[in-house]
Amino acid sequence: MFRNQYDNDVTVWSPQGRIHQIEYAMEAVKQGSATVGLKSKTHAVLVALKRAQSELAAHQKKILYVDNHIGISIAGLTADARLLCNFMRQECLDSRFVFDRPLPVSRLVSLIGSKTQIPTQRYGRRPYGVGLLIAGYDDMGPHIFQTCPSANYFDCKAMSIGARSQSARTYLERHMTEFTDCNLNELVKHGLRALRETLPAEQDLTTKNVSIGIVGKDMDFTIYDDDDVAPFLEGLEERPQRKPAPPTDEPAEKAEEPMEH
Template identity: 50%
Template sequence: MFRNQYDTDVTTWSPAGRLFQVEYAMEAVKQGSAAVGLRSRTHVVLAAVNKAASDLSSHQRKVFKVDDHVGVAIAGLTADGRVLSRYLRNECINHSFVYEAPLPVGRLVVRLADKAQVCTQRSWKRPYGVGLLVAGLDESGAHLYYNCPSGNYFEYQAFAIGSRSQAAKTYLERRFESFDKYSSEELIKDALFAIKETLQGEKLTSSICTVAIVGVGEPFHIIDQQAVQEMIEAIEAREEAPAEPAEPAEPAGDIQDEGNQDAAPMEI
């Protein structure tokens, strides 16, 4: 059986200049269940698919609260996601204890990226096989970041990661320009629409997805399943509602100008 001789450890470069262990970690994110993030000026919404692996088991959590102003959604190895979310919690607690103020979201994301990057340059470590969507609110406004296993991080208006996330990205790319003016309810509805795109025909219910929100005057929290289900039913009812029939146009022959009945026809 063929074995790649350049993936024995993370510090072995291939002749093409690639680190296969890092690419494998990024592939693990693509194979994980989908997660979506949307941002307006005042709110950030996270939504994730959390289907159970078996009818006899419960699902694994995909959305974690870090602090009152920060939360994360993950795609990839859930165990790595729990480790990193605990690291983020400790960073927020330590900063709050020392400075008596919440840790800015951008600074927290940089620390997470540095921690992930160290794992790409030590032969006795492996990259974290999980991608994180970090949603937060600080003095500079609402923020949505994506942290990659390679140590890169990017800020987005809206983004999707995980399995079949391209369908959600296509939906978000058509609508992201209006997200700045959205209310929290509109953001949640668009997040559910994007999650529905990743299911490829499977029925969306509150039991297979988790939605969380953080915003001005609203600490990070996971929305109740019953409220999510009501929003899903409202979306489905709107989609199934028949379109109103258009009024029939009056025939042109019945409309005559009484003053010009004897006028010659127009030349075309």
């Protein structure tokens, strides 16, 4: 089918039952720098990779404070993330003012889902081009939630979103059973190791390109940047070197075959 007939507006369905504008917004999340979220019995941790537009620019913030018990990390359009973050802050303030209690994390995520669903169903608006990992702690314990431009949200044990995030998810799946009983330092190390998997072989984590957010029992949401990250990185073992691919003894005519995409 001709895709461009059905992707001009968010209210138009394709014959395959797809809304292409929402799928394009999901692709924007995959272009953002990677971020990882994971939790234990007592804490929830966010670890994010910061980017700089150029050597002349400072690194952009990837982890944002929402309330004493909630913080978010972002992948996608930063401007959209700021708008959603301001909405979340207002909802948390309203809960404290009206009910004199922190807003439950699951309730806030539900409100975000409702807000992001509106532009997926109205003509003349576009979906939010950002994915969020929401870390929080309430009466139910620590939480990690993922939200999508499609207005779906998921309660996760651990998750990674952004560019090359599949490598981080593979690490998280491999070590998921260890997270529950981890202490805080070991949980952060797992997050850093997972984030490191998203980097090219020639790069490594530094105090300049990593940001960490932690919330837990008897601990307000705290963001660690720059030199504050150094103690966590010092305890991290060196990245194992990837072995180069062994040379192949293929005949010369094989090299002329077209590569698969």
